[in-house]
Amino acid sequence: MGKSATSVRFAAVGDIHVNKDMAGTLRAFFAQASEAADVLLLCGDLTDYGTAEEAQVLADELSVVKVPIVAVLGNHDFESGTPEIVTEALTRIGARVLDGEACEIEGVGIAGAKGFAGGFGRGSLGAWGESAIKLFVQEAMKEAMKLEAALAKLRTPRRIALLHYSPIAATIEGEPREIFPFLGSSRLEDPLLRYPVDAVFHGHAHRGTLEGRTINGVPVYNVAKPLLQRSRPEQPPFRLFELPRETTQAPAEAPAAQV
Secondary structure, three states, X not given: OOOOOOEEEEEEEEOOOEOHHHOOOOHHHHHHHHHHOOEEEEEOOOEOOXXXXXXXXXXXXXXXOOOOEEEEOXXXXXXXXXXXXXXXXXXXXXXXXXXXXXXXXXXXXEEEOOOOOOEOHHHOOXXXXXXXXXXXXXXXXXXXXXXXXXXXXXXXXXXXXXXXXXXXXXXXXXXXXXXXXXXEEHHHHHHHHHOOOOEEEEOOOOOOOOEEEOOOOXXXXXXXXXXXXXXXXXXXXXXXXXXXXXXXXXXXXXXOOOO
């Protein structure tokens, strides 16, 4: 599918969970996403354990993608304690991995961070008591500040936020209530209220809900691949999203001088 003159198309997916036995199994999927969109967005948990072997399989599978790739990492990509290995593998194939940074593609600004857990609204964990609790909350606040810093850098009229953890409770509905606090944090929603975007994409909640909205009405899409496969079995397991393409209109010519 060629580029549209009027819109920019994004294909978004997360929670691919690549392991060493998946070599050769995802190329058709990534090629289909590449063909359908102008940009591929990856919302974390790209590998199962974050190992060098898995990262190489991921990079090899993504080698068929012919459009820009923008990614954030997820908690599974940190499992082996070497998330930089996953980042390096993606960077080698030209992908942009965002961790509190922003980029601009096709005139659309993209801000990205992994995010973190902690709960929502009045149920959010507070930084009180044992030092371990305080460290946990500090991590959530640090990730929210990363997202805010990335959003503050954007100067484009169209903007997207890319996360792994959810900033709202609506898109994790369907998961067991007991684990809601581990699937996201409303601290991630605060920067989105200060720096509004056109859409937010995240993963992590495999049994969640496809779509919700922030307090100020911004659409939030859960693009965890297992959720997309189960909820829309007749469609490819990625979310397509379009934004109007910004065009610069040439100034009208000045009228000819009268003589």
